[in-house]
Amino acid sequence: MQDSIEQLSNIVREAGRERRPLCIQGSGSKSFYGRVVQGATLDVTPYRGIVSYEPTELVLTARAGTPLAEIEAALASKRQMLPFEPPHFGAGATLGGCIAAGLSGPRRAYAGAVRDYVLGVRMIDGKGDDLRFGGQVMKNVAGYDVSRLMAGSLGTLGLLLEVSLKILPLPAEELTLRFEMAEREALETMNRWAAQPLSLSATCYHVGVLSVRLSGASAAIKSVRQKLGGEVLQDAERFWHSVREQQHEFFESAKNLWRLSLPSCAATINVPAIKVSSQQLIEWGGALRWLASDALPATIREAAAALGGHATLFRSTEPNDEPFHPLTPPLLVLHQRLKKTFDPHGIFNPGRMYKDL
Amino acid sequence: MKKHELIKQMLEILPAEAVLFEQEDLKPFECDGLSAYRQVPMIVALPETEQQVREILLLCRRENVAVVARGAGTGLSGGALPLSDGVLLSLSKFKRILSLDPLARIARVQPGVRNLAISEAAAPHGLYYAPDPSSQIACSIGGNVAENAGGVHCLKYGLTVHNVLKLRACTMDGELLEIGSEALDSSGYDLLALFTGSEGMLGVITEVTVKLLPKPELAQVVMAAFATVADAGNAVGEIIADGIIPAGLEMMDKLSIKAAEDFVHAGYPLAAEAILLCESDGTPEEVAEEIAKMQTILSRCGATSLRTSANEADRLRLWAGRKAAFPAVGRLSPDYYCMDGTIPRRELSHVLSRIDELSKEYGLRVANVFHAGDGNLHPLILYDANRPGELHRAEELGGKVFELCVEVGGTITGEHGVGIEKINQMCAQFKSGELQIFREVKLAFDPSGLLNPGKVIPTVHRCAEFGRMHVHHGQVPFPDIPRL
Ligand SMILES: Cc1cc2nc3c(=O)[nH]c(=O)nc-3n(C[C@H](O)[C@H](O)[C@H](O)COP(=O)(O)OP(=O)(O)OC[C@H]3O[C@@H](n4cnc5c(N)ncnc54)[C@H](O)[C@@H]3O)c2cc1C
Numbered sequence: 001m002q003d004s005i006e007q008l009s010n011i012v013r014e015a016g017r018e019r020r021p022l023c024i025q026g027s028g029s030k031s032f033y034g035r036v037v038q039g040a041t042l043d044v045t046p047y048r049g050i051v052s053y054e055p056t057e058l059v060l061t062a063r064a065g066t067p068l069a070e071i072e073a074a075l076a077s078k079r080q081m082l083p084f085e086p087p088h089f090g091a092g093a094t095l096g097g098c099i100a101a102g103l104s105g106p107r108r109a110y111a112g113a114v115r116d117y118v119l120g121v122r123m124i125d126g127k128g129d130d131l132r133f134g135g136q137v138m139k140n141v142a143g144y145d146v147s148r149l150m151a152g153s154l155g156t157l158g159l160l161l162e163v164s165l166k167i168l169p170l171p172a173e174e175l176t177l178r179f180e181m182a183e184r185e186a187l188e189t190m191n192r193w194a195a196q197p198l199s200l201s202a203t204c205y206h207v208g209v210l211s212v213r214l215s216g217a218s219a220a221i222k223s224v225r226q227k228l229g230g231e232v233l234q235d236a237e238r239f240w241h242s243v244r245e246q247q248h249e250f251f252e253s254a255k256n257l258w259r260l261s262l263p264s265c266a267a268t269i270n271v272p273a274i275k276v277s278s279q280q281l282i283e284w285g286g287a288l289r290w291l292a293s294d295a296l297p298a299t300i301r302e303a304a305a306a307l308g309g310h311a312t313l314f315r316s317t318e319p320n321d322e323p324f325h326p327l328t329p330p331l332l333v334l335h336q337r338l339k340k341t342f343d344p345h346g347i348f349n350p351g352r353m354y355k356d357l
Numbered sequence: 358m359k360k361h362e363l364i365k366q367m368l369e370i371l372p373a374e375a376v377l378f379e380q381e382d383l384k385p386f387e388c389d390g391l392s393a394y395r396q397v398p399m400i401v402a403l404p405e406t407e408q409q410v411r412e413i414l415l416l417c418r419r420e421n422v423a424v425v426a427r428g429a430g431t432g433l434s435g436g437a438l439p440l441s442d443g444v445l446l447s448l449s450k451f452k453r454i455l456s457l458d459p460l461a462r463i464a465r466v467q468p469g470v471r472n473l474a475i476s477e478a479a480a481p482h483g484l485y486y487a488p489d490p491s492s493q494i495a496c497s498i499g500g501n502v503a504e505n506a507g508g509v510h511c512l513k514y515g516l517t518v519h520n521v522l523k524l525r526a527c528t529m530d531g532e533l534l535e536i537g538s539e540a541l542d543s544s545g546y547d548l549l550a551l552f553t554g555s556e557g558m559l560g561v562i563t564e565v566t567v568k569l570l571p572k573p574e575l576a577q578v579v580m581a582a583f584a585t586v587a588d589a590g591n592a593v594g595e596i597i598a599d600g601i602i603p604a605g606l607e608m609m610d611k612l613s614i615k616a617a618e619d620f621v622h623a624g625y626p627l628a629a630e631a632i633l634l635c636e637s638d639g640t641p642e643e644v645a646e647e648i649a650k651m652q653t654i655l656s657r658c659g660a661t662s663l664r665t666s667a668n669e670a671d672r673l674r675l676w677a678g679r680k681a682a683f684p685a686v687g688r689l690s691p692d693y694y695c696m697d698g699t700i701p702r703r704e705l706s707h708v709l710s711r712i713d714e715l716s717k718e719y720g721l722r723v724a725n726v727f728h729a730g731d732g733n734l735h736p737l738i739l740y741d742a743n744r745p746g747e748l749h750r751a752e753e754l755g756g757k758v759f760e761l762c763v764e765v766g767g768t769i770t771g772e773h774g775v776g777i778e779k780i781n782q783m784c785a786q787f788k789s790g791e792l793q794i795f796r797e798v799k800l801a802f803d804p805s806g807l808l809n810p811g812k813v814i815p816t817v818h819r820c821a822e823f824g825r826m827h828v829h830h831g832q833v834p835f836p837d838i839p840r841l
Contacts, residue, residue, distance in 0.1 A: 056594040057701055057732075079600055108541065115547055116519050129790040137699040138731035139516065139771035141505050141554045142779070142786055143795050143813065148518070148550035152542070169600035191460045195484065197571045197640060219642030263539035265461040287541045309540040325544035330532045335545055337801035341794060353545070 003046035005130055005161060011042060012159060013128035016345040024155040024349055026065060026097035029090025032315055033101055034154055034323055034352045044096055044159065051162055052136075055080055059119060059136050060167050064096025064160040071095060075167060083111040083168045087244050096160045102152025105244040106202035106213070109194070109264070109284035111168070115151035122162040123150065126343035136164045149338075155349040156357055157342040171201065171215035176239065177230035179210045183268050183282075186210045190285040191265055198224050204243050205282040206250055213240060243283065250281045253292035256316050258300055260289040262309035271295075271303045290314075301325060324353060360399055363420060363444075367402060370412045375450075377401040386445050389430040389437040390492075391778055393694070393748060398425070398439030405450035407527065407563040414561065414808075415531040417444055423807045424529070426557040428469065428500030431492045433695050434776030436504065436556045436812060446561060448499050454478050455564070462569045463522060463539060468499025468562045472506075475567060484569035487514035490772075491680050499562045505554030507772040509605045509679065510636075512730035516772070518553040520568045526552065526560035529808040534560060551798070556774050557809045559802035573638035576604060577648055578672050581660035582629035586610060589631035590705035592658035593729045596635065596651055603651070605636035606730030607679050610709070613686060613724040613737070614678075620685035623678035626662055633660075633729065634679055636672075682726045683737065690722070690739035694751045698762030699733045699771035711761055712736055719754040721747070733771035734762070760785055775813040783813070784820035792820070 015022050021039030025031070048065035055078040062071055068088055075081050085105030086098045099121075104113040120134030134140055134147035150157060181189065186205040193212070194200060201215035211233060214221050225232075233239060242248040251257065255278075260269075264286040269275070278293035293300065297313060297320075304311035310325035327335060332354075339346070339357050351357065360378070367376045377383055378400050387395045399422075404410045417424050423443035430437055439445045451467035454475070458464075459482035464475055472493040475486040489508035490496055496506065502524065507516045514520070523537035537549040552559055583589040589608055596603060609617065611630050618625040625632060633655070637647040652663055666672035678685070687693055700708050709725060716723040722739040736758055740751040759769040759782040769775070769782045783792065795814045800806065815823070 054701075054703070056598045057703065058597060059701075102542075102547075112515065112519060113542065115550055116515065125790070125794065127790070131788070131791050131794065133791065133794075135766070135768050137701060137733075137767050137771070138512070139507055139699045139728070139733045140768040141772060141774050142768050142770050142783065143775070143791070144798050145505070145518070145550045145554050146794065146798070149547055151547060151550075153546055157546075168602060169597075172600070188460075191462075195459060195462050195482070195571050197573050199640075199643075216639070217643045217646045219646050220640045223640055223642050261538075261540040261542050263461060263463075264541075265458070284541060309538060310544050312544065327545050328535070330528075330534055331536075331545060331548070334534075334548065334801060338546060338798065341797035341801055 005124070008044070008047065008159060008161070009124055009128045009130060012124050012126070012347070015040070015347045016126055016128060019345055019347070021347050021350045024159055026094030027067070027090055027092030029088060029093040030097050030101045035321065035355070036319060037349050037352045039350065045092070045094060047161065050074060058138070058167050059164055061136060061162055061164040062095050063162050064094060064099070066095045068093045068095060068098055076170070079170045080167050081170050082117070082165065084108055084114050084117055085244060086114060087246070089245065095163055099151050099160060099163050100153060100155045106204065106240050106283060109203070109287055110201050115148045117166045118147050118151050118163065119166055120164040121147040121150050121160055123158040123160050125158050126345055126347055130161070134164065138166060154352045156339060156353050158348060173218045173221050174201065174213060174215045174236070175221050175225060176211055176213045176233040176236035177225065177228055178233050179212070179230045180208055181210055182208070186282070187265070187268065187286045194264070194285050198228070202240060203283065203285050211239065248281070250279060250290070250292065253279060254317070255292040255294050257314045258291040258293055259312040259314040260291060260300070260304045260309060261312070262287060262289060262304060262307050266307040266309065269303055269307070271299060273299050274303055297322070321355065327354070363422060364400060366416055367400065367413065370409055370416065371402060371404060375403040375405070377403070386427065386430070386439060386447070389427070389432040389435060391433050391435040391776065393742070394435045394438050394777055396439050396441055398445040399442050401445045401447060403447050403450055407525065407533070410446070410561055410563055411527045411531050411533065413444070413446060414527055414529055418529055418531065418805055418807060421807070423810050425809050426503070426561045428497030428503070429471070429495050431496040432500060432504060432776065433697070433773040434770070434778040436774050436776035436809070438777050440810070448497065451499070451563070459484060461539070463566055464569055465564065465566045466498055468565055469497050472496050472498055472501055479569045480572070483572050485572050486567050487520050487570050488517050491683065498565050498567065502553055502562055502565055503555065503557045504772065504774045507728070507733065509607055509728065512606055512728070513602050513604045514570065518550060521549065521553060521565060522568055523566035524549065524552055524562055525564035526562045528560045529803045529805055537566070539566060554774070556776060556813050558799055558813060560808070573604070575641050575644050576636060576638035576672060577644050578605070578634055578636040578666045578675050579648060579651055579655065580625070580664045580675050581633045581635065581655040582626040582662045583631045583633070583659060584629070584661050586631045586709050587706040588659040589633050590702065590729070592633060592655055592660065594702060595654050595658055599650060599654060601647055601650060603635050603730060604638040605634060607634045608632070608727040608729040609679060609682065610725040612722065613682050613726050616685040616689050616724060617678035617682050620688060621677045621681050623674050624664070625678055629661065634675060679726070686724045686737045686739070689724070691741045691743065692748070694738040694740060694755055695773070696736045696738065696755055696758050697733070697770045697773040698759060698767055699731070700762050700765050700767035702729070702732045704765040704767070708734065708761060708765060712758060715754055715757050719750050721751055721754055728771070732767065756782065777812055780813065780815050780819070781823045783815050784823045789817070789820070
């Protein structure tokens with residue numbers, strides 16, 4: 001079992017010596033995300049457990065193999081939460097996978113992303129060295145912010161051992177309101193409301209219905225509710241869970257699932273080839289648009305770029321060589337140099353994000 | 358390369374008034390907010406377009422001349438300290454707010470725009486830029502990004518890194534980079550996080566796109582006085598344990614209280630050992646609920662008096678003392694040295710009593726101002742540079758405080774950066790493998806190493822030297838560094 005740093009470090013050293021790629025794996029809940037990696041599977045789930053959790057410090061540190069569910073339960077028992085509401089996509093989802101994938105849930109547009117809550121990491125680099133960056137305090141500008149860099153790097157820069165996160169109290173109360181409206185109006189409304197102090201904590205638009213979650217002190221929720229009107233959604237928790245975990249019926253489509261990350265005010269996607277073949281679900285106040293679509297990747301990427309954002313082929317019906325939006329040449333060079341810095345032998349999840357990375 | 362040859366080439370890029378090289382013109386640029394370190398640069402360049410920045414960098418790269426970027430020069434760690442044979446690149450002419458979109462809640466600004474100017478421009482739309490360093494009337498947004506600046510409201514609203522969407526920057530190789538986007542994320546690695554807080558060592562920032570937030574309807578502050586620092590520290594923990602994230606949560610100790618009171622007459626209780634300023638913002642209902650809760654907790658934790666702001670003017674008066682704490686303390690002594698450690702909050706009383714002991718040991722007064730909510734400590738060491746040896750003693754005391762912060766699991770710098778000031782302590786906070794990663798990250802962006810060289814990341818040699826001076830428990834620190 002790979003349950004000590006020394007063992008993990010030895011595995012990495014040996015793989016480095018032999019230039020043998022490793023496919024770092026937690027529970028495998030997000031294995032659909034990104035490119036396929038050829039390499040020996042390195043199971044990191046045995047390296048698990050909450051290292052420290054002090055509610056009054058608003059900081060939790062856990063080993064990367066710790067199930068997210070375990071962390072969330074510990075937090076909930078103290079009325080606290082992971083503010084970025086990460087999707088699990090599987091019962092065994094681990095903290096390490098959550099950080100490496102860098103995916104955030106419905107609260108993201110209002111509370112921040114995974115990377116915003118990363119305070120520090122302990123990791124093994126490609127030389128097998130046990131390194132720490134950041135720490136367990138809220139503010140830390142000593143050296144480059146390597147720990148946030150790990151969020152979303154898909155395990156291509158190192159083997160995460162421990163992660164420290166800032167956590168927040170659970171809101172005293174939540175309430176979800178629903179409104180019927182057309183897409184254009186919904187986009188405008190979500191942006192207009194976000195510019196006012198209305199305690200928004202999630203938004204979702206799908207087939208003519210805008211759902212808006214409010215979080216905060218009960219007095220505030222009451223007054224915002226009066227201001228906005230709308231209809232109260234019962235069992236809202238289940239609804240937001242289904243959006244977060246992609247169990248909502250929208251996600252049952254047999255088409256490719258595209259994730260478009262756009263400026264929140266970006267117009268309705270108006271490319272005929274996309275419109276005729278796609279369904280859409282909008283989150284994050286307009287900044288996240290899911291498309292179930294048969295349109296050609298190039299068409300979707302162009303449309304996203306024209307609107308000032310990018311497109312990811314999130315779940316694809318058949319293996320795809322380029323799930324992530326291509327980088328501009330100067331950024332690609334920087335990515336390659338950073339990869340070389342952290343993983344000189346190219347053994348960590350090679351190609352998971354981009355072909356030559 | 359000869360100075361006047363470089364000037365000649367510089368003048369092909371910039372108009373004559375934008376290239377400074379006479380001693381008297383260079384003098385104002387000799388230091389930033391850390392005035393103990395001074396160095397006049399060889400040349401100061403004052404470009405006003407991105408293309409000029411790029412051409413200057415390409416010229417310097419070609420001629421192998423080092424470049425230091427400078428915003429408003431309010432930095433407190435010597436990050437913008439010039440080099441005698443280098444070019445100081447001032448961004449002070451980049452003063453335009455390029456666009457502000459109230460519906461999308463973003464502003465695109467040039468790097469030399471002052472922090473406060475963004476909030477002022479956003480105010481008519483009911484919006485503001487949240488990170489509010491005490492230096493916000495003067496410091497530039499480019500400098501804020503370079504330092505990942507924080508402010509009294511960052512416990513609730515985040516640091517610079519949480520409030521920036523996109524950067525344009527030029528590398529030392531003249532490559533123009535677009536990092537981040539107006540969307541909430543971008544493909545690839547999070548270079549935006551890496552760039553934020555990189556202290557002008559990875560590239561010169563030429564444009565910043567920031568998030569704007571809706572201004573809370575109401576803000577109110579409670580000031581609580583305590584008979585001991587420990588009681589005040591405990592109250593901070595209790596407020597947070599109750600599920601409250603105050604908009605601001607600041608602590609001042611007796612010496613800072615007195616200094617601030619003498620300076621701005623905020624109505625602070627002079628007999629208190631510590632005060633807390635606890636702010637709540639939001640809808641009027643929210644604020645009423647939260648203030649009531651905080652009052653209860655503060656009383657329960659032994660507050661000897663409570664005062665809640667009655668109106669906006671009153672609230673600003675209560676904050677005025679805190680915001681002016683540095684200059685106020687500055688009036689107590691010819692010079693002061695501002696520290697910036699962050700510690701786990703539970704260590705507060707221990708750290709403050711240790712600092713008190715060190716203060717006595719070194720015969721120098723220390724005033725403490727503290728972003729209590731997030732554990733960021735600003736001990737201000739008072740000294741007189743004209744008295745022989747005092748600066749040296751102040752620095753030594755400072756070094757001890759840095760090490761104390763690391764010892765209790767904290768960091769040497771929460772928001773002011775490493776710069777030149779804390780470069781030795783980087784050897785105490787990081788192992789050689791970690792420092793080596795920093796060096797290589799630097800080289801990934803700046804292979805020539807000409808951009809702000811000698812800052813932030815100590816050389817192997819420097820750490821070995823530093824280690825020799827600080828032998829702990831009879832052991833040689835950093836045994837893994839080759840000592841040749
Ligand atoms: C009285 C006082 C109070 C302060 N309070 C706070 C506080 O509450 N919170 C806080 O965080 N800080 C505070 N500071 C510190 C300082 O104001 C901040 O670090 C600020 O962000 C520096 O901005 P600047 O424009 O003055 O940068 P400078 O001092 O000019 O430069 C700082 C660093 O940034 C680099 N840099 C500047 N511009 C660019 C650019 N365009 N591209 C690349 N690199 C660049 C420089 O090379 C240097 O390394 C305070 C300082 C003072 C004097």
